[in-house]
Structures are given as C-alpha cells and as structure tokens.
Amino acid sequence: MSDLMLLALILIAAGGLSGFLAGVFGVGGGTVVVPVLYEVIVMLGVPDELRMPLCAGTSLALIVPTSIASFTSHRKTDFGQFRFTETVEYSDHHRCDWRNGAGALRTRRSIQNRVRVGRAAHSSSADIPRSISDARTGRASASQTAVRFDHRIVRSADWNWRRHSIEHDHDVPWARNP
Amino acid sequence: MVSIPGAVGYMVAGWDRMGLPPFSIGFVSIAAVLALMPTSFLAATLGAGVAHHMPKRRLELYFATYLLMVCGQFGSSLAFD
Numbered sequence: 001m002s003d004l005m006l007l008a009l010i011l012i013a014a015g016g017l018s019g020f021l022a023g024v025f026g027v028g029g030g031t032v033v034v035p036v037l038y039e040v041i042v043m044l045g046v047p048d049e050l051r052m053p054l055c056a057g058t059s060l061a062l063i064v065p066t067s068i069a070s071f072t073s074h075r076k077t078d079f080g081q082f083r084f085t086e087t088v089e090y091s092d093h094h095r096c097d098w099r100n101g102a103g104a105l106r107t108r109r110s111i112q113n114r115v116r117v118g119r120a121a122h123s124s125s126a127d128i129p130r131s132i133s134d135a136r137t138g139r140a141s142a143s144q145t146a147v148r149f150d151h152r153i154v155r156s157a158d159w160n161w162r163r164h165s166i167e168h169d170h171d172v173p174w175a176r177n178p
Numbered sequence: 179m180v181s182i183p184g185a186v187g188y189m190v191a192g193w194d195r196m197g198l199p200p201f202s203i204g205f206v207s208i209a210a211v212l213a214l215m216p217t218s219f220l221a222a223t224l225g226a227g228v229a230h231h232m233p234k235r236r237l238e239l240y241f242a243t244y245l246l247m248v249c250g251q252f253g254s255s256l257a258f259d
Contacts, residue, residue: 008213011210011213011214012213012214012217013217014214015213015214015215015216015217015218015221016217016218016220016221017221018214018218018221019217019218019219019220019221019222019224019225020221020222020224020225020228021225021244022218022221022222022225023221023222023223023224023225023226023227023228023229024225024226024228024229024237024240025229025237025240025241025244027244029218031248033214037207037210040210041199044199045199046197046198046199047197050192050195050197050198050205053188053191053192053205054192054198054199054202054205054206054207056188056205057185057188057189057191057192057204057205057206057207058205058206058207058210058211060181060184060185060188060206061181061185061188061206061211062210062211062214062215062218063181063185064179064181064182064185065215065218065219066215066218066219066222067179067181067222069218069219069220069222069223069226070222070223070225070226072223073222073223073226073227074226074229074230
C-alpha cells in the first residue's frame, strides 16, 4: 500500500513538473516523464524490452492534454499581452489631423514595423490625449503611439493593453522634423 | 499536435504485445496518463501564466539552463553507462 502511495506521489510530482515546463518553455514534458516512468515501470514488472516504448508512448499521450492546456492558457494571456499598439497620431487640431495622422501612419508603419490593430480609439475629440502625460494619468482612455504637437512628432509610446499603461515611452528621432 | 499521431502510432505498434501492464492500449499506459494528467494540466496552465509574468530575457536564460541540464544528463548517461 505504501508502495502504491509512493508511486502516486512520484507520478503527481512528475506530472506537475512536466506540465510546468510545458507551460513555461513550450517543450514537451517528455524529458521529465520518460525517465520517471522508466524507473516507475520497474515496480509494475514490465519486461525490459517493453519499458522504453511504453514510456515513450505514454509520454506522447500525456503531451496531448498538457499542450492543449498550455496553449489555451497562453492564448488567453497573449491577447492581452500582444502589444496592441494602436498607431494613431494626434495633434492639437484633432479632427482633420486624426485622419491625416492615420493616413500618414500607413507609410510610417512600415518604418516602425508595428502591428496596427483596428480598434476605434476615439469616438469624440475629447478622448484624444494631448500629451503622453494625459494618457498616463488616465485622462484619456485612448491608446497612442505618437503625440504630435504642431504636426511634429515628439514622443512615441506603446500602449500595453494588458497593463493599461504606456511602455517604451521614447523619443522618435526619425519623426523629428528638421 | 505532432504527439497525437505519435501516440496513436505507439498504440497500434504495441497492440497485441504480451506482458504490458494492465490498463494499457498498446504502448500507451492509460493508467499512467490518467495519473499524470491532472497535475500536468494544472501545472501547464500555471506555467504559461508564469512565463507571461517574466521578462523575456530571464525566460531565455531559464530555458538555456534547462537545455544545459538536459544536455548534461545526456552527457553523463553517455559517459557513465
């Protein structure tokens, strides 16, 4: 009976470790499961020539549910973490410039090599942040990558939708008008 | 999902082998899978969360450490077996 308990404990620990590795690194837990099973199977009295294929087969079968769990969990968080940088430019003359900015962006996007996710950022001009500090304090709900003053881009930032904050707030040397 | 055909292959390959432990389909021990699955499932979810809360650099370093460990294990099994 205590042998069985030990067996169960070992298997639970091995399952946990392999699952954790699969979740963190995306590798199968085979590196953990196979050696553990190989030792455990001796207790069950399996002939030697069947040990290795049995371990490999069982490990493969185990990888299926584990990777599904890992995948679904990653997907859940990924949608938040994938930087949904909305590449919209703002200026003090919002309405017309917001269009101009969006147009200008299309060319700039290739330079920036950023992903633009279609999301209506602004329904009204009141939502448009005037500066990065506005967006930071939450006065504006909009995301932004570039803030324009007088048609000159001075700052750029990435909006992290998961943390709801700006990250990588930086100067945009390429956008500075000479 | 490479593992699905792999597992099926092992099931088929060991279909009528003698001496397999009970609750086995071919070379796949259903008992072992059922014993390992719940913790593995939960830990994978947890691990994915952990991976997302980690800076990329640190994750890379941990992965490198893990690979080195596996490497060392293989090396030692080559040397001392």
